[in-house]
Amino acid sequence: MTAHSLTLGRMLRFGLLSLGALLFLAPYIFMISTAGKAQSEIFSSSLSLIPEQWSFAENFTKALSRVSMPTLLMNGVIVCALIFLVQVVVAIPCAYAMAKLKFRAARIMMVLVMLGLLVPIHATALPLYVAFDRLSVLNSYTALVAPFSISVFAIFLFLQFFRAIPDDLIHAARLDGMSEAGIVARVIVPNAWPAITAFAIFSVVAHWNDLFWPLVVVSNQDFATPPLGLLYFRAAEAGDDYGALMAATLIITLPLVAAFLVAQKRFVEGITMTGLKG
Amino acid sequence: MSILALRGITKSYAGNSILKGVRLEAGDGEFIALVGPSGCGKSTLLRIVAGLDHADNGEIVIGGRNVSSLAAADRNIAMVFQSYALYPHLTAGQNIAVPLAMRRLTAVQRFPFIGNFLPGQRRIRADIQRQVREMASSLKIDHLLDRKPGQMSGGQRQRVALARAMVRRPSVFLMDEPLSNLDANLRVHARGEIVELHRRAGVPTLYVTHDQSEALSMADRVAVMIGGTLLQLAPPQDIYEDPSHIEVARFLGQPRINVLETRLDASGLVRFGALTLAAESAPPAETPVLIGIRPEFVRLSARPDGILSARIERTEFLGSEVIIHARLDAIGETIVARMTPAEAGGLSVGMPVSVEIEPDRAMLFAPAGERLPAKTVAVASVPEKAYG
Numbered sequence: 001m002t003a004h005s006l007t008l009g010r011m012l013r014f015g016l017l018s019l020g021a022l023l024f025l026a027p028y029i030f031m032i033s034t035a036g037k038a039q040s041e042i043f044s045s046s047l048s049l050i051p052e053q054w055s056f057a058e059n060f061t062k063a064l065s066r067v068s069m070p071t072l073l074m075n076g077v078i079v080c081a082l083i084f085l086v087q088v089v090v091a092i093p094c095a096y097a098m099a100k101l102k103f104r105a106a107r108i109m110m111v112l113v114m115l116g117l118l119v120p121i122h123a124t125a126l127p128l129y130v131a132f133d134r135l136s137v138l139n140s141y142t143a144l145v146a147p148f149s150i151s152v153f154a155i156f157l158f159l160q161f162f163r164a165i166p167d168d169l170i171h172a173a174r175l176d177g178m179s180e181a182g183i184v185a186r187v188i189v190p191n192a193w194p195a196i197t198a199f200a201i202f203s204v205v206a207h208w209n210d211l212f213w214p215l216v217v218v219s220n221q222d223f224a225t226p227p228l229g230l231l232y233f234r235a236a237e238a239g240d241d242y243g244a245l246m247a248a249t250l251i252i253t254l255p256l257v258a259a260f261l262v263a264q265k266r267f268v269e270g271i272t273m274t275g276l277k278g
Numbered sequence: 279m280s281i282l283a284l285r286g287i288t289k290s291y292a293g294n295s296i297l298k299g300v301r302l303e304a305g306d307g308e309f310i311a312l313v314g315p316s317g318c319g320k321s322t323l324l325r326i327v328a329g330l331d332h333a334d335n336g337e338i339v340i341g342g343r344n345v346s347s348l349a350a351a352d353r354n355i356a357m358v359f360q361s362y363a364l365y366p367h368l369t370a371g372q373n374i375a376v377p378l379a380m381r382r383l384t385a386v387q388r389f390p391f392i393g394n395f396l397p398g399q400r401r402i403r404a405d406i407q408r409q410v411r412e413m414a415s416s417l418k419i420d421h422l423l424d425r426k427p428g429q430m431s432g433g434q435r436q437r438v439a440l441a442r443a444m445v446r447r448p449s450v451f452l453m454d455e456p457l458s459n460l461d462a463n464l465r466v467h468a469r470g471e472i473v474e475l476h477r478r479a480g481v482p483t484l485y486v487t488h489d490q491s492e493a494l495s496m497a498d499r500v501a502v503m504i505g506g507t508l509l510q511l512a513p514p515q516d517i518y519e520d521p522s523h524i525e526v527a528r529f530l531g532q533p534r535i536n537v538l539e540t541r542l543d544a545s546g547l548v549r550f551g552a553l554t555l556a557a558e559s560a561p562p563a564e565t566p567v568l569i570g571i572r573p574e575f576v577r578l579s580a581r582p583d584g585i586l587s588a589r590i591e592r593t594e595f596l597g598s599e600v601i602i603h604a605r606l607d608a609i610g611e612t613i614v615a616r617m618t619p620a621e622a623g624g625l626s627v628g629m630p631v632s633v634e635i636e637p638d639r640a641m642l643f644a645p646a647g648e649r650l651p652a653k654t655v656a657v658a659s660v661p662e663k664a665y666g
Binding site: 166168169171172173174175176177178179182186187190191 | 329330349355356357359361363365366367368442
């Protein structure tokens with residue numbers, strides 16, 4: 001009896017979860033489907049997920065030939081990697097200091113971090129644009145990376161994580177002769193991988209997909225990030241060639257999907273191994 | 279000759295005075311147990327000695343050098359933490375090697391990748407490895423060197439923590455309740471080991487514990503700290519038998535010492551049952567005083583003598599001894615006696631008994647707690663039999 005009702009309950013849960021998953025995946029599935037359709041079929045009145053005529057090769061060739069896809073992807077990788085690297089290098093020592101060192105400004109810094117969380121990039125976009133223009137750094141990696149180098153979100157995330165690291169561990173490191181920088185590099189970072197992985201997912205997803213800021217500071221195709229490249233592609237090349245456009249979109253989302261699937265596994269591992277008991 | 283000296287250490291947090299002028303001197307190779315109830319400031323004191331916290335006043339002298347203003351790393355002090363504080367991402371061997379690597383290798387030599395190509399680095403690392411293995415084999419943890427702390431038991435972690443602290447031959451050794459996370463059997467075993475290690479290393483050790491039996495059984499001298507003040511520092515037997523303060527007497531000894539309130543009479547004598555004590559430096563007559571008498575010096579017998587009678591409330595059989603709680607008829611206070619099962623043979627709950635106190639063992643304290651020198655002046659005849 002209980003076994004039966006349990007299976008019924010489980011079936012219901014699975015059903016609901018599958019439905020939800022399908023709902024979220026629907027646009028992506030539709031995108032894959034459209035990437036395989038010919039122009040005439042996309043605009044036909046009938047709607048089917050399976051293309052009548054397989055045009056994947058055609059659409060992908062167009063997507064790869066009309067826009068310099070390697071440059072876009074490379075720009076995406078460089079910008080995301082630089083942003084993530086700088087964010088981590090800045091945020092970890094900062095969060096360590098706020099979590100484990102006693103100094104007078106700690107409280108004010110905490111308030112500033114919380115305030116920083118409330119200010120969106122759109123609010124500061126204009127002054128930043130003007131400043132970058134004056135500095136003549138528009139259309140460069142600097143313009144794409146610099147505004148994101150200090151992430152209050154990263155500081156906040158690491159701060160929460162570091163607070164859970166026992167004080168004794170840091171005391172032991174001090175007695176063993178480590179400097180504060182040494183403690184960060186040798187004790188904090190090796191034990192913070194779960195937090196770093198979690199933050200990497202947030203940071204890379206946000207900046208890989210970001211269209212707003214690249215649109216503001218980049219007008220040269222050589223520095224275009226994938227979403228911006230896609231925009232150029234649609235405006236200049238594809239027109240209403242949605243098949244090719246969807247193929248291009250598929251190409252630029254694939255690395256992220258792959259990276260996420262790989263990192264997700266580590267992320268879950270990370271959460272289960274947070275047992276930081278000495 | 280004192281190797282470690284603390285002079286007038288004070289510390290307060292947010293207006294609360296945690297340490298009130300602590301003075302302590304430890305000789306070469308001396309093992310001092312710092313014992314006190316939780317919150318008495320003993321861990322704070324240890325942290326100040328280690329350099330992890332700063333004293334408001336006072337100085338710390340190690341080997342004749344004032345180290346008060348030095349950073350923790352420059353004091354050459356090793357510490358074993360209650361939580362062991364092993365680096366979770368390193369193996370036991372790497373954990374033990376850390377303090378050596380930090381001291382023997384330069385910053386550039388320790389640098390990942392680049393350091394591997396520097397001259398001399400390989401030889402120093404090999405030497406460190408040799409020392410780690412020697413240390414490990416002396417603590418019998420050779421087989422654990424490749425394991426991470428998460429894969430070890432509490433006792434094994436404790437040994438690794440000891441090894442990490444001892445490997446670099448510190449000038450002072452600090453231990454912050456290193457045994458309190460072990461189970462009871464292991465704890466008693468580990469006591470002996472720590473004492474043995476200490477004897478071999480010959481380094482002055484400050485050992486913080488809240489467990490009085492650890493303090494009494496391990497230390498050369500015991501320091502009792504209560505409410506931020508170091509009340510007494512003496513060898514275990516002296517501090518147990520001759521406490522200078524009522525709090526020291528109360529803290530040491532299990533079951534706790536019996537404390538009975540009474541008064542000096544007009545002639546400066548204290549009478550309690552068959553006991554008569556004379557305070558040597560006689561305080562004013564009629565002042566209240568406290569009599570302290572340890573449970574092992576209290577005898578209860580079923581034959582009422584009419585001098586000090588009581589009724590048994592509770593008995594605890596502990597195998598080699600029996601703890602008996604009896605309520606005194608005259609003042610309604612409970613007195614605790616510790617007797618052998620043979621002596622306690624005929625006694626049962628509810629039984630009226632007479633109380634005898636071994637005269638030379640009673641101690642007199644002022645109401646504020648200081649010990650008053652006293653001597654027994656007259657003893658009513660006590661049956662020989664009661665003393666076995």
